[in-house]
Amino acid sequence: MTGGYGTIHGVGLGPGAADLMSVRADRLVRGARQVAYFRKQGRPGHARRIAEGLLRPDVVEIAMEYPVTTEIPLSDPRYNACLGAFYASCTERLMDAAQGGEDVVVLCEGDPFFYGSFMHLHSRLAGRASVEVVPGITGMAGAWNASGLPITWGDDVLTVAMATLPEEELVQRIRDTDALVVMKIGRNLPKLRRAVAAAGREDAAWLVEHAAMEGQRVTRLCDIEAAVPYFSILLIHGQGRRP
Incomplete structure (x- = not known):
């Protein structure tokens, strides 16, 4: 199911300095009306900080806040269950944003396919929406x-x-x-x-x-x-x- 939906772009922003972004990443970030990013509760998020000053004035921001999992050991099945539900919820938010044909840019630290959270969205979006990935310099x-x-x-x-x-x-x-x-x-x-x-x-x-x-x-x-x-x-x- 991709008809009627915009493209969801996973955009690698590089390790931290805005001028280390690729030309393609810069163009997409500056032009997007809908921009999504991960962050911890109460914090702006590292990817969002990298993009500070680049977003258009009428941007719609979609902040995806990680659940608190520090009290759950990595080996506990509840850890994956909690994060799985979170990524599933984020996927639906992106699908809703892309409905009607409008593109969405997901800001990603480093490279989206190198230990990044976007990978978990990509696997859930596959076959449902058009997804494109912009590589970035790794941390x-x-x-x-x-x-x-x-x-x-x-x-x-x-x-x-x-x-x-x-x-x-x-x-x-x-x-x-x-x-x-x-x-x-x-x-x-x-x-x-x-x-x-x-x-x-x-x-x-x-x-x-x-x-x-x-x-x-x-x-x-x-x-x-x-x-x-x-x-x-x-x-x-x-x-x-x-x-």
């Missing part, structure tokens, strides 16, 4: 460029891991790869520190906070003494073959 690309060093050389293998993984698995993945990116750090920093130390790679680990955003900071992991913000990424640069 991790912003992070390794902020570090001033290439993340991979030659035949280096790059692993992207989440700090939410069990500690034993983190140790294995950190030890067994050439180059490493770890995301979703936040409250998992103590566990990640232990895993990096157990893998014997403390001296090579860097932490990038707010890559390509205001307040960007690049620090050796061993020099971090306090908690870190959600938008933090750990890097271990590859040292592979080069001419």
Whole structure:
């Protein structure tokens, strides 16, 4: 069922700086009358902040507020059930907005198909509406460029891991790869520190906070003494073959 509905665009905004958006993303964001984005309750939302100053004066904003799930362990079936109901509700809101043939732009941090919430809408919208995705620069690309060093050389293998993984698995993945990116750090920093130390790679680990955003900071992991913000990424640069 796509007839009579506008196109829903998942638009990658990149890691944080508005001038790192693609030309296509900029055009869609500036031209859209209906703009949707995810956010936590009581907060503007990171994607919405990136688009500040770009939206047309008569824009209709569709804020999709995440349910509070911090009290539910990831392994608890209630976690997926809660988020599943949320994404289903968001899908219906987008379908309602696209009814009558008007397009909707969904603002997405980084790239929509790289650990982004839009993926959960895309799978539910498939076959119901026309959906198009605009790629964006990923947060991790912003992070390794902020570090001033290439993340991979030659035949280096790059692993992207989440700090939410069990500690034993983190140790294995950190030890067994050439180059490493770890995301979703936040409250998992103590566990990640232990895993990096157990893998014997403390001296090579860097932490990038707010890559390509205001307040960007690049620090050796061993020099971090306090908690870190959600938008933090750990890097271990590859040292592979080069001419």
